[in-house]
Amino acid sequence: MADTVKLIVGLGNPGSKYARTKHNIGFMAADRLLDEMSNTQQHQQFEAETWSGLLNGEKVIVAKPLTYMNDSGRAVGPLLHYYKLTLDDLLVIQDDLDMPVGKVRIRTHGASGGHNGIKSIIRAVGGDAFPRIKVGIDHPPVGTVVDWVLTPFVGDNAVAVAAALDDVAKAATDWAGGASPADLMNTYN
Numbered sequence: 001m002a003d004t005v006k007l008i009v010g011l012g013n014p015g016s017k018y019a020r021t022k023h024n025i026g027f028m029a030a031d032r033l034l035d036e037m038s039n040t041q042q043h044q045q046f047e048a049e050t051w052s053g054l055l056n057g058e059k060v061i062v063a064k065p066l067t068y069m070n071d072s073g074r075a076v077g078p079l080l081h082y083y084k085l086t087l088d089d090l091l092v093i094q095d096d097l098d099m100p101v102g103k104v105r106i107r108t109h110g111a112s113g114g115h116n117g118i119k120s121i122i123r124a125v126g127g128d129a130f131p132r133i134k135v136g137i138d139h140p141p142v143g144t145v146v147d148w149v150l151t152p153f154v155g156d157n158a159v160a161v162a163a164a165l166d167d168v169a170k171a172a173t174d175w176a177g178g179a180s181p182a183d184l185m186n187t188y189n
Contacts, residue, residue, distance in 0.1 A: 005089070008093070009065065009090065009092045010031075011026035012028075012065075020153070023095055025137060026092070026095065028161075030062050030063070030093065033169050035169075036055055037062070038053055039053045041053065048079060050063045055173055056177035058177055061079070074124065076092075088129075091130070094118060094134055095115075095136075095149065097137060097138065100136045101138045101161065102136060104167045106133055106171060106184040106185045107131065133171055133188075137149065170188075171184050174187070
């Protein structure tokens with residue numbers, strides 16, 4: 001087992017009101033990852049709910065910020081600093097409006113793409129060179145984006161997201177075990 005720790009952050013909004021909404025796909029992925037972890041201990045620190053344990057034999061911390069989505073950096077920045085981690089030790093799981101529901105895409109770095117949670121993290125950690133797993137939630141067929149992201153998945157979309165969460169858990173587990181973001185992109189994109 002490595003002496004270093006990796007931080008996996010699932011983005012979402014706290015509270016039962018938002019639990020199954022599209023914007024909380026990162027929280028759903030974090031919950032799915034917890035099923036794969038062993039020796040898990042739960043904590044609340046730096047405005048985040050965290051679980052430390054082993055994933056693929058490696059030390060990891062899975063975090064769900066307790067701030068709202070737009071302030072995710074308030075939790076991620078201090079966690080990264082406290083554990084003396086680099087941006088390479090951070091993996092963020094987020095929703096993406098520009099991809100079909102359930103599509104999974106790995107990115108090695110890059111701008112926020114308009115995602116306010118990612119904008120907040122980039123500001124807090126001082127750069128955008130951290131890997132991300134994006135899960136498609138698509139654009140709303142009618143209505144506003146805000147209304148769309150704050151509603152649950154239904155029907156075929158719920159089935160697609162369940163399969164996507166399995167892929168996200170596999171990708172994050174591979175990353176924890178040492179797979180490079182480029183390897184993950186070749187396997188999961």
